[in-house]
Amino acid sequence: MNGLQAYQRVNTQTSxxxxxxxxxxxxxxxxxxxxxxxxxxxxxxxxxEGKGKLLNKAIEIIGGLRSFLDFEKGGDLAVRLEGLYDYxxxxxxxxxxxxxxxxxxxxxxxxxxxxxxxxxxREEAIQQPNHTAG
Numbered sequence: 001m002n003g004l005q006a007y008q009r010v011n012t013q014t015s016x017x018x019x020x021x022x023x024x025x026x027x028x029x030x031x032x033x034x035x036x037x038x039x040x041x042x043x044x045x046x047x048x049e050g051k052g053k054l055l056n057k058a059i060e061i062i063g064g065l066r067s068f069l070d071f072e073k074g075g076d077l078a079v080r081l082e083g084l085y086d087y088x089x090x091x092x093x094x095x096x097x098x099x100x101x102x103x104x105x106x107x108x109x110x111x112x113x114x115x116x117x118x119x120x121x122r123e124e125a126i127q128q129p130n131h132t133a134g
Contacts, residue, residue: 022122025068031057036092038055062085062092066085088107091106101126
């Protein structure tokens, strides 16, 4: 492992350790977006193995986002987000199978829209008393 990788690993671990629940979700959105962008570059470089690994990681992250949904408190919004996450996972699988950059862009747009909404409620979210997700 080179110095940059070691720094990134420590920086990521520190970010996660210091993250409040709202920030953790932001980190997950950022991680999924970053990996899909990297996968697009791998498709263009014809590195299909690398693309597959990155998209599998993005799918895992979206699964993680799904696991944070609180259906009791989130109601209809949580149900709609679950459907959207499911759609994104299936679209990423299809994009991976077909090396379809347009499908990757579609999921990126969806993730960015949801992340923008999530970022917008930061102040409200951090003023809530801490509760466990799920």
